[in-house]
Amino acid sequence: MPRYDFRCxxxxxxxxxxxxxxxxxxxxxxxxxxxxxxxxxxxxxxxGGTTAMRLLDSTARTASEPAVVAAPPPGARRPVSRNPLHRKLPRN
Known part of the structure; x- marks a missing residue:
């Protein structure tokens, strides 16, 4: 609940x-x-330490401090598509 200042x-x-x-x-x-x-x-x-406030703060922080991934995690494999149309796409 917000706090307001009053003066007597x-x-x-x-x-x-x-x-x-x-x-x-x-x-x-x-x-x-x-x-x-x-x-x-x-x-x-x-x-300000509530779960909702921490979520809002971390979401806003990703705009200026995005998480950078240097490489895929160890043991990760390239995803394999079962769609036959994907075979016609150029390969890297």
Missing amino acids: RDCGDFDGFHPLATVPDAVACPTCAQPARRRPGGGALLH
Whole structure:
């Protein structure tokens, strides 16, 4: 759940956790119960170590750091096609 920053005039800054769809412009201060306005800025998404976040990070990383294969794995054989049309293709 995203974390948002709020500022109370008397008590200062504090964090609030709200769903993206229902972020209020003001909440009650947990110390003095006065209205505290949300500070400008984006929410910070927490729990970045989840499986979904690791998958997204590794997928994005492949664009700039692709895995390079120098040679086929040892013991690997060339695939053999059983399609008779493939026999007509040029060989390397």
